[in-house]
Amino acid sequence: GNGSSSHLSMELLKVATGTFALHIPYNGSPPSALSVASGDTQMIMTVAPALLPHVQAGRVRMLAVTSRARYRPLPDLPTLAESGLPELKDFEAIAWNAIVGPAGTPTAVVERLNREFNDALRDSAISEKLMGQGMTPTGGSPQDLSRLMADEARRWGPVIQRTGITLG
Numbered sequence: 001g002n003g004s005s006s007h008l009s010m011e012l013l014k015v016a017t018g019t020f021a022l023h024i025p026y027n028g029s030p031p032s033a034l035s036v037a038s039g040d041t042q043m044i045m046t047v048a049p050a051l052l053p054h055v056q057a058g059r060v061r062m063l064a065v066t067s068r069a070r071y072r073p074l075p076d077l078p079t080l081a082e083s084g085l086p087e088l089k090d091f092e093a094i095a096w097n098a099i100v101g102p103a104g105t106p107t108a109v110v111e112r113l114n115r116e117f118n119d120a121l122r123d124s125a126i127s128e129k130l131m132g133q134g135m136t137p138t139g140g141s142p143q144d145l146s147r148l149m150a151d152e153a154r155r156w157g158p159v160i161q162r163t164g165i166t167l168g
Helices: 005-017 029-037 048-056 107-122 124-132 142-163
Strands: none
Touching: 005 142, 029 048, 107 124
């Protein structure tokens, strides 16, 4: 859809490589995966789990992941940075989730929740469940999240401005 992480990722790829691709705003990953599997569209950027049934059926070929590291459940799938194209050597476009609370939450509560969530992410059953949904659990501190959010604003702000992306 418009303004989704998949939309932004494709726009970043277009800007980095100077290529043209028309954005088709699907309502989520499953419809976009079905569209590429049926040949209605030529390529998409989406989460791996949405594509796996189509890959296993031989209707879709995954070309690369957009993270800096290979995706552990698909270790033979290269990263875009590994493509050999100089303009993609630093390419990274990942969606992420964070747990946040109201401003003014007491520091002791934030620290306790952070510790508990990080402990949960180290649990192999939880970690594997998240990996199966296309996520790579990382955990971290509130300060790590603040840095990530600032980095993401610096990365995506210019892409949004150049391309005129709006939510919708």
